[in-house]
Amino acid sequence: MTMTQSQYFSQRVADFIAGFTRHNPVYTKKIVALAQGCPELFNELADPLLLWAENLLGKEYPERLFVGYEFFVTEVNQAQLAYETNKKYLYSSFSEVARHTYNSPDFMMLYHWGVYVTIFAWQHHLNIYKFFKERFLSRLARAKPGQIIDLGCGSGVWSLLTVSALPDWNGLGVDISPTSVQWAQKLAALTNFSGQCVFTEGDALLYHRQEPAQAGISCFLLEHLETPDKLLRNLHDSLVPGAPAFVTAAVSAAEIDHIYEFRKESEVVTMLEEAGFVVTDMLSSAPESFSRNRIFKPRSVAFVLTRKTNALW
Numbered sequence: 001m002t003m004t005q006s007q008y009f010s011q012r013v014a015d016f017i018a019g020f021t022r023h024n025p026v027y028t029k030k031i032v033a034l035a036q037g038c039p040e041l042f043n044e045l046a047d048p049l050l051l052w053a054e055n056l057l058g059k060e061y062p063e064r065l066f067v068g069y070e071f072f073v074t075e076v077n078q079a080q081l082a083y084e085t086n087k088k089y090l091y092s093s094f095s096e097v098a099r100h101t102y103n104s105p106d107f108m109m110l111y112h113w114g115v116y117v118t119i120f121a122w123q124h125h126l127n128i129y130k131f132f133k134e135r136f137l138s139r140l141a142r143a144k145p146g147q148i149i150d151l152g153c154g155s156g157v158w159s160l161l162t163v164s165a166l167p168d169w170n171g172l173g174v175d176i177s178p179t180s181v182q183w184a185q186k187l188a189a190l191t192n193f194s195g196q197c198v199f200t201e202g203d204a205l206l207y208h209r210q211e212p213a214q215a216g217i218s219c220f221l222l223e224h225l226e227t228p229d230k231l232l233r234n235l236h237d238s239l240v241p242g243a244p245a246f247v248t249a250a251v252s253a254a255e256i257d258h259i260y261e262f263r264k265e266s267e268v269v270t271m272l273e274e275a276g277f278v279v280t281d282m283l284s285s286a287p288e289s290f291s292r293n294r295i296f297k298p299r300s301v302a303f304v305l306t307r308k309t310n311a312l313w
């Protein structure tokens, strides 16, 4: 069976993989293996994300995604190698990182689309999507619909996936990068979700709304902050008591803009509990192909949470 013959792939997904393989056979090897290993799940996530990118970027969209992904993966590999040598992340201060990254439109343009592709193209991220759908969206589907706040929303994908699955919910995303917020707003408009999803520029540590939301998301933001505990307390204060939340974090995973090094899953759990959440479900997922000889094994962790009501601890 070749990639393009898979009965599970839409034409768009098959064309994207074939085009990416021609463009960069080395970087696509793992993506092809992943797509062949779980074609239904891969297609389920890749197809809408590619459609949304096409709506936004036009017919040049595969090229923009390839270039962004190459840039992002090269940055990640370099950062992880430096981490192995130095035994710590490259930067520890937010202002240093923000200068090179969030405040640089050139950097963010590539980074933004690189991160976007990893959502479906990395095995451990696809595992997180499955967990999100099965454990978090299913819980929202049983709850009374309302607003979901998404702190560090980036491209807005997690909010958009939520409202596309559960049209009675509406999303409010906040991100510090003007470039990412502009793309997220355009994406919502072009995919006809602008009535349901609003994206706004702001510091998620300080973002405050008068009316608390009924659910929360914060994906892959904690490790970008000097004080992730502050973000979790703000998420807690932004939600009604008993609200569900979905939070992810990178553990022992270096990237240029990762400044808070979580070394163990338990460190994230403790921080979540201290911020006022009960962990009701969790997943830790690592890239399968990662070399055993390396000191650090990068993982992505995801949590389904309940904002505490009146529990004592």
Ligand SMILES: C[S@@+](CC[C@H](N)C(=O)[O-])C[C@H]1O[C@@H](n2cnc3c(N)ncnc32)[C@H](O)[C@@H]1O
Binding pocket: 102, 115, 116, 151, 152, 153, 154, 155, 156, 157, 158, 174, 175, 176, 177, 180, 202, 203, 204, 205, 218, 219, 220, 221, 224, 225
């Ligand atoms: C790895 S990306 C994750 C984006 C998105 N949540 C996702 O999972 O695709 C991290 C995002 O955090 C944003 N960010 C970093 N520091 C922030 C802060 N203090 N407040 C709001 N957003 C922040 C960055 O601009 C970037 O879009």
